[in-house]
Amino acid sequence: MSEASALNNHLFDADTAVTAAADGVFCASISDRWHGLGGPLGGYLIAICLRALAEVAPAPHPIVLSAFFLRPGEVGAAEVRTELVRAGRRTSTGQASLIQDDRERVRILATFTDLNRWSSGRTAVLGRPPNLPDPERCVDPLADLPSGPATIAQRVALRTAEPPGWSRGKPSGQPAGEFWIRLTDDRACDLTALALLLDAVPLAVLELGELGSTTLELTVHLRGLPADGWLLARNQTRHLIGGVHEEDVEIWDSRGALVAESRQLAILASAR
């Protein structure tokens, strides 16, 4: 089986595919299979942009990206316009704009490198992975909730030690949580899929009784290729001020390695 047809067995790869249309310009199609409550998940749009940038970046691994969400994405055709901003010896930076109906929806900047080049550098990790019972002894936090428009629940599996307060109508008041997380179709998780998973973790502010937020900007650090299997995620909001909050997410792999961190700035739906 060719690599292309193997890839196409996985929805994630099919739904983030891009095809070259002109110099640095790619066509994509936004599916309805990666919706959060408010339409296509931001992390899904980021994954499409990363697929386009991978075609123009001279290095294989995105290690840091920043996405500004300008307007909601919509199901249907999209164009991704890329620019190779700088091609360097160690790192290269590109920009991608996802456009639908002549309106820019998301703009990202991302820096690429070859992570294998850094494997010999110094390591000192003070953080620790989330400590959860094995996934088989955990529960699906979404099991008792109507899925509604959030098709992402069919694509990304979550497990928690106990049903979270927000899933039982009793928010805990503590805006933090720990989750097992993985794609449901057993596709190996690469850096592009990690960027989506970071944004598929339920918002920490659900535990404050809030129903959702609009993300202004999301920064993603991709620190290493994850080992196979379930991943461990942790989220936290520490500063909600005047309806505006940060949300931090970490993802650790099954070997206990931190593989991704994200931070977003968002506005509560209730503050609009």
Place this chain on the structure above:
Amino acid sequence: MSEASALNNHLFDADTAVTAAADGVFCASISDRWHGLGGPLGGYLIAICLRALAEVAPAPHPIVLSAFFLRPGEVGAAEVRTELVRAGRRTSTGQASLIQDDRERVRILATFTDLNRWSSGRTAVLGRPPNLPDPERCVDPLADLPSGPATIAQRVALRTAEPPGWSRGKPSGQPAGEFWIRLTDDRACDLTALALLLDAVPLAVLELGELGSTTLELTVHLRGLPADGWLLARNQTRHLIGGVHEEDVEIWDSRGALVAESRQLAILASAR
């Protein structure tokens, strides 16, 4: 005294000034007065970009920005090319590229709003400000060090409860610290100055015996206008992996309000 001449009494304002050159294009001059050990501080270049974006953004307050450092800045003339990416009712996003000798040094995206519009939103703060003795009872952590090329030490005052390990040649092994911080010339600290101060906090990895890092990307959240006087800063690195690390900084004001957060991804100088 006009507002312009009052502003020009302060070096920060003079050294970040921009003048319109063409539609959306501004001239600036990079001074040698805001150098870190490796030349112009990234936060200084960001401040110049924010001054240019303030001329084109329809709202007064930057609340989130992401800066990608492409090449070092140099003392001398610079051009800042801006683009108003989206002008919205609540928020507007702009992009700025700082260019010298036809080479782009820094590219930033920033979202602006009117912070007064959010003052009625919900607030829940779990973090706490650093707990330090009054600045008058603290020490200057740089007092016993040769300033060398780092002119920033003349522009930004720091105080710590005790001399940090790195300042005594005995790194503590704990990559975290707490500091009083302010501009030395008593200029009121606005959001643009806050963006610079975030980057003027000594790197947490100094406490690991490292001498410095190259920043790939810096994300800044500006959460509120600070009260007058000394500010409190906290830095931390939790994950140094293969020579690559994040660094988080918070700044709180004298009323105990969080006013800014930043996170950068950087590569240790020793890993190059």
